[in-house]
Amino acid sequence: MFSVSIIFLTILIPSIQSSKPTLKLTFTPDEKYYTEGHVVEVLCELLNPNDHTESPQLWHIDIKSGKRTPISRTLLNTPPDDSLDIFKQNKNKRLEYVKKNHLRIRQILFEDTSRYECTCPDCEEQLEKKTKDLTVMKLVDPKWHIDPGWPIQENAKTTLKCTADDFYPYVSHQILRNHHKIEGDGKAVIPNSNTIPQKFSWEATVTPTHEWHNTTLKCTIIQGNHEKHAIKILEVIFTPRFIKCDEKQHVNSTKDKAIIECSYAGNPQPKLLWLRQTDEKPVTSDAGVSIEVKDEHHGKYKSIVTFDRDKLLTIPLTTTTKAPNAPADTTPATKILGDNYYQILLNGGFIARLTNNNNEVKESRKISIVSDANQARTNPLDGSSRATIQKFSTSIILFSFLIILYMVQRH
Known part of the structure; x- marks a missing residue:
């Protein structure tokens, strides 16, 4: 019997609660944000009315000023002078009074953005008001x-x-x-x-x-x-600088092709010139040598020099000499040094010279070619690192001197 009572009350209580008068405010279609051009209907309803309830009222609330305006046929057909512009400019019947508390907005505009409220001011029993925002988007690119x-x-x-x-x-x-x-x-x-x-x-x-x-x-x-x-x-303008340009680079001269390379950065794009250390003459893309510059983005570049061993070995290295005690007008003799131009070129070393667009030298790096890969891994410090260590060492020496001076003065 107790169980039956519980079941009966469970069914009865929601029925009693649902029969109480309530207000309902709906947008059709119901969306959080609207784009211009849609048709929207706003409806304020009183659900479950009884003998003590009256007709509800639909209100328009201006978000800027907070002004509350009751929606009526008179408002939409012959708005008073103190009405909001949105009602006074309704000559084309864009805002339509469908029936009491039922508003239809044809082709909504950004200006229709507002708050709507559904109340029952004359109801004997105070009912909870319902409020909804009608938000029409206005989109702008930042x-x-x-x-x-x-x-x-x-x-x-x-x-x-x-x-x-x-x-x-x-x-x-x-x-x-x-x-x-x-x-x-x-x-x-x-x-x-x-x-x-x-x-x-x-x-x-x-x-x-x-x-x-x-x-x-x-x-x-x-x-x-x-x-x-x-x-x-x-786009950031910054001066040319080396990123990685080892002063010892390993080349296996027995391989068909060998490379040396330097990475650098700068904007506008700087130039990296390769020179022979022996005479500071430019190394250019020619028979047996090719130079490729790779754009690695963000103002970073890599210059790669590739040596073709087979082609370079076929280039004879010559020099001109005069015979001993020869007269001044004697034509110099040409002496063939052999087919070892490739090895001599590598042994002489190179200079990587970094310049800006005005051909001003910003940094230079002397590069020695080593045959042992382990030697290349023990590269000396670059210029910036040496400068940092030098400043640090100087600071330590100065600090030590001040401590010694302080100790002497105390004694």
Whole structure:
């Protein structure tokens, strides 16, 4: 018997609750965000009315001012002078009064963005009001602004700014550099939710290095259910420099082909000249030698010199000499040194000379060719590393001297 009572109450209580008068506010179609041009119907209903309930009322609420306007036939047909512009400009019947508390909006516009409310002000029993926002999107592409100028300079303070004006509604944003989030490095001005349309800005002051060259900035603003993007590929001007150019490079002279190489960077693209150490004459792409420059992006390049052993061994190395005690006008004799030009070329070593577009020498590196790969692995430090160690050593010496001086003065 107790179980039957429980089952009866379980069925009865929801029935009693569902029979209570309630308000219902619906949009058809029901979407969180609307695009312009759709037809939308707004309906305010009273469910389960009884003898003590009255007719409900549909209200329009202006988001900017908060003004509440009851929807009526008179409002849409002959709006009073103090009505909102959206009602006074309804000559083409875009806003249609279907029946009491039933509004049809034909071809909705951004200006239709508003809040609707369903109430029953004359009901004896106070009913919970229902509220829904009708949000019509206005989409705008964001823009990047780079100050003080373009292209940007290495190690110079630069302001990065992304803005979007007159859009609606703001949901969120994201700032990326090469797929890494950087929005936390700057300050965003996020629009107020009661502002229509809205403005957004994000700004950061950075000091770009050469590593920023050819990297991609991406500003994404989610407006309603759409993502709008602004993409900017950075161009950074920076001076030429070696990345990797070993001063000892291994070449197996018995192989058919051998290479030496140097990696470098700079923007605008610098030039790397290969010279023979013996006479500082240029090494050029010629019979038996080819030089290839690879663009490795982000302002980085690699110059590869390839030696063709078979071709170089066939080039005779000659020199001109005079016979001992020969008269001054005697024609010099030509002496064939043999078919070892390839080995002599390698033994003489090379110079890698890095210049900018004005042919100013920025860095040079003397390269010795070694036959033992282990020798190439024990390369001397490059210029920047030597300078760093030298500064560090000087600092230690100076610090030690000051300690000694302090100890002497105390005694």
